[in-house]
Structures are given as C-alpha cells and as structure tokens.
Amino acid sequence: MIRVSHLTRQIPGGPKVLDDISFEIEPGEFVALKGGSGSGKTTLLRCLALREAWTKGTYEFDGKDVLGSALSGKVKVRREAAYLEESPILYKTKTALRNVIIGSVNQTPFWRRWTGMVRSDDYMGAMDTIEKLGLLDKAKLKAEKLSGGEKQRIAIARALVHGAKVILADEPVTGLDPHSADQVLSDLKKLCKEQGLIVIASLHQGDYAERFADRTLGLSVGKLLFDVKGRRLTEHEKRQL
C-alpha cells in the first residue's frame, strides 16, 4: 500500500510544483493522473519514485516509512517502484530479451550491465514474462527495431522481472497508435488484477483513463482537485482540468 500525506514539492528558490497532496492506494489499483500541461503529473510520479526531493510530507510504502531516518524504506522504493519514461530507455543494439534480463540503469549493478552475465533462471524468468506480455516473437529482436508500443511493453516486462510491485508510468501511451495504446494499457490493467500490482499512470489524452483505470486523480497547478473512484468524471470535473 502507498500512503502519501501532505506531499509538497517546491523548486529551490522557485515555485511550488506540488502543494499538500494526500492519497492512499491499495494493491491491485490502476490509478490515472489527469491534469493539463504543467499541472504536476510528472513531478508527482518522480517524487513517488524518489527521483525528486520532497519539500514536505510523509510517504509510507508497503508499511515502511520512506522519508524517515532508516534507509530501508528508500531501498524498498528503489527496488519495488519502477518509473517508466514516456520513451523507454532501452539498450538499442541489444535484444528485447537482453534488455529485460540486464535491467535498467537504475535497477542493475554496473558489473552486471557491463558483463551482461545471466543465470539460467534469469533467462527463464525473462522469457516467461515476455510471453505473458505476448511478445515472445519479438524477444530476439534488437530493441531499436521494436515499435513504440513494444518498447513500452518490454520496459514493463523489465520492471516486473526486476521485482517491481508499483509501476509509475509517465505518459505511457503518448504518441502510440490506438491499437498499441490499448495493448499497453490492457497489459498494465491485467497486472493489477492478476498480480496485485499498483499502477499509477499519467493518462491525460483521450478517454484512456475512463476505459482502463479504477480511479482518477485530477491535478491542477500542483493541487489535487479530485479523487474519483468507480465512476466516470463529470463534465464539471473535466472542465476543471
């Protein structure tokens, strides 16, 4: 479970980009972030991934206090929360399979990325996950040959293989055609329902949030305007964003 209380992010000497945000998310929930350009969606995801500093607030992740003095909370977030960029960063000249096995720069020790050393159970685990995401026929293709949607799904497979329990996806379907976007979001939804993952994704475009998410957090100028669960947004809520 994730519990965020009074999260505030102020750029040093600059504006407040997130202002007093609080929410709780249970395992298995797919949460969409909606808000106009500059509303703070990316900053919120990056704060949850500990890629940006919190100015104020408390953060509990799976029962651990993350921002307190003990290091174990931070280590847990770095291990179990995967931040997915809008354009996934993959090793272009390595195969999809190899990308999944060796992991992302943040998740994998340097020596492992450098040597590319794998154990047979790493190989099997990666192949199983790639198969679950329906990409077995792409496993041996170099990452540079994959489509945008396939790259996103390989980045998801990579996160899972390296122990992600929370996926923080920044505009995961921006720039994808509707079919690829549906595949990426169906995969994420399936992982929530079948494996109890938490997915938080900024999905401002189109009706993706309504179609795939269980819940929508609406942001405007760094403030949480609404937290809607189990129903579509009203016209009034849509106009506020």
Ligand SMILES: Nc1ncnc2c1ncn2[C@@H]1O[C@H](COP(=O)(O)OP(=O)(O)OP(=O)(O)O)[C@@H](O)[C@H]1O
């Ligand atoms: N390091 C920084 N210095 C100054 N302003 C910043 C910094 N980081 C973010 N901001 C500002 O904070 C606001 C929120 O940015 P953020 O990228 O989180 O918004 P967003 O909702 O993801 O926008 P978009 O949908 O356009 O990607 C923006 O006005 C941005 O300019």
